[in-house]
Amino acid sequence: MLGLNYSFMMAEAIGSKGITGRKLESFRVKALEAIEEIKRKRHPGLAFMELPWQDVSPVREAAQKLRDLDNFLLLGIGGSALGPKCILEALSPFHNLREGKGPKVFVYENVDPATLKYILSSLDLKKTGINVISKSGGTSETAASFMILYEMLEKAVGREAANRFVLTTDPEKGDLRKLAATGMSALSIPPGVGGRYSVLSPVGLLMAEVIGADSEELLAGAKEAHEKCLDCNFWENPAIVAATLYYVMQRDEGRAIDVLIPYADRLKSFSEWFCQLWSESLGKQGRGFTPYPSVGTTDQHSQVQLWMEGPEDKVITFLRVEDYEADFTIPDVFGQYEGMSFLRGQSLAGLIKAEEEATELALAKAGRPNMAITIPKVDAYYLGMLFYFFEVVTVLAGHFLGVNPFDQPSVEEGKRLTFGLMGKKGFEDKKREVVQARDKKSQFKI
């Protein structure tokens, strides 16, 4: 299991800016109630907890076909892109520059026409398979790019086009499912599994299999996390301790910004995946936290000044990797220069770990609470574990905050206004609203 060291969150180690063990203990009953509540699985959103036990054969079958092509293009946005992208970047970094790793992979997760132009100029559409991901089957951005690509592919390969698509969507509802009924290949996202909890469904697993990672390993890691995160011993359950700490730090100390800083480039996307999960699940009714994406050591050089000496509104979570599975010894060159001589004979892995440890301590000395999660290495097993761990932490934090971690009611208005502008029937009043707002907006501008 992953390790959690939260000493530097505690008053016992960092003094008055920390939380006392006694206070933490006082949350035990509430926390265990939350665990029991989760175990009863009454909320449909908890369906994500079944994912580790799914049958991956449909995914493997779909991947098999896609792996024979030169390129794999994913169309999706939000939870339909962040998870697969994270799997790609964590498990096959620099994928498109390395040979023999399966198809080149492109993720089009926006409606930026310039990006689509560059993607199309980087791949041969004739040799491309496309995965369209939308839980509802009706995400406008994804629908738009799907329509464009479908027509292009049809021009390029004729009837064969339909065979080049895999639609990942609801098993019963929505436009993509209807299309699947006409013969297009499809994978199912189980009912109840929302976009931001879908990474361990076919949404993420297909990407894993296409790049040659083992989806069973992702699930195996998640299974271990499941066992540990639903354990009813408060002090031995890292998910419940972490969720409690985040909650108390916000409620009692006003620390509402949660930075997640993995010390590994390939986990930068993991931090971004976490940001959607944490913000969209918990940011409601005036409550919630602002998660912050980061990567070490790089962001020490851009953010640490603020963390050390800026407003006291943050909790920093380090994500440490024990084995980088690669290392370089710093050679005996430039020994005559003071800034370099001490580095000779050291290793890069030693340096990155030293910086992580030093930053933890520097923050603690300044009374800035932080904790560290450790994984042995970045592989499918531990990535699956991390996904599941943070999903459970999020659900628990939702329980503490008193919000529903599975809905996102406030994204609708922007969609309705967009529909209005795009001329969708039934949204004429929304179009009027936007046009009227333009008048208001002529007031203050330079």
Place this chain on the structure above:
Amino acid sequence: MLGLNYSFMMAEAIGSKGITGRKLESFRVKALEAIEEIKRKRHPGLAFMELPWQDVSPVREAAQKLRDLDNFLLLGIGGSALGPKCILEALSPFHNLREGKGPKVFVYENVDPATLKYILSSLDLKKTGINVISKSGGTSETAASFMILYEMLEKAVGREAANRFVLTTDPEKGDLRKLAATGMSALSIPPGVGGRYSVLSPVGLLMAEVIGADSEELLAGAKEAHEKCLDCNFWENPAIVAATLYYVMQRDEGRAIDVLIPYADRLKSFSEWFCQLWSESLGKQGRGFTPYPSVGTTDQHSQVQLWMEGPEDKVITFLRVEDYEADFTIPDVFGQYEGMSFLRGQSLAGLIKAEEEATELALAKAGRPNMAITIPKVDAYYLGMLFYFFEVVTVLAGHFLGVNPFDQPSVEEGKRLTFGLMGKKGFEDKKREVVQARDKKSQFKI
């Protein structure tokens, strides 16, 4: 010049959550004082304001040599990497997948050994030029990778190795400058120009020239920004209005998180560049803001729920692009499906712009202040303008906050502790501190 529409920051348009024109007006004197103060250029950190008028011929000469090679590898971290990376991604997106765009480019901005392994497996070192960037010449991370690469290159090409490096550093001081004196090629970062204000120095300009962008254009855009941002007419100066708004929103409304969301994938790195500038310049003495990196429309699907309904602690700044210089019409396919039929005949550029406009309004309707910066297109000229604009806004915000926007005193302790762990002479007590802290940290862990 870039456009600034701040109507949705104002009480006149969004009601009580906005700022009144009268309150803004009351900052006029203080703001103009700040402008006058900047114009006197008494602080050495203001040296960045001279950069638009520099002679770019040394940069062009260095680039000429590098462009003949197959690969260009940049070693730097923080301000020495974020700026060049932003120029690369904004001005030559998907650079390494496109042919005929000059050398393939790699930025190694960390000490993650796995990343270095992947970079080395993606390029032929024999055909690689390397730019080492460190203002002080003594950044440990950069020194470490420089030492490793120097030895490798020496093994690969013998004496020729020294000719493959360009050192970008202080004109007089530091280890890199001393090395330059032994014959290695070097470019100068003018004294006073700190890392996070260095993008328009040879730090960023060399990258521009290597990828075939025109560094003079970057500077020309900055010149226009200089003229407009130092204008003494409060209501016509976008930098002073923006700085005042950020400051007042934080001081009076508790909105201390500033999200910058460009609606263009290629400006995602710009948002990250801004984050260092804003956080490291202003986060001190308990003051400052937390800048937040974002990109639209993608992050609508991950963040908007939190922005709309979470804690009222944010100001959202949209960055709009008028011309994407590419577009796709959504074809007449799948017309039988409701979620798709209304999109037929629309364009991707139309959709991304509609989403941006709709999101502004949705936020405004929920009483969430936001403003929009507009640029005609993403090119070197407007990128230079954006860099300079935000640099001036940062200095002005520092003036309001009463902090020195050019120092970063709190990053030192982490460095000292790292030195201790790495066995640097004179830091033995810091090593002891870290070792003792390990005891403390054995207390609370799972």
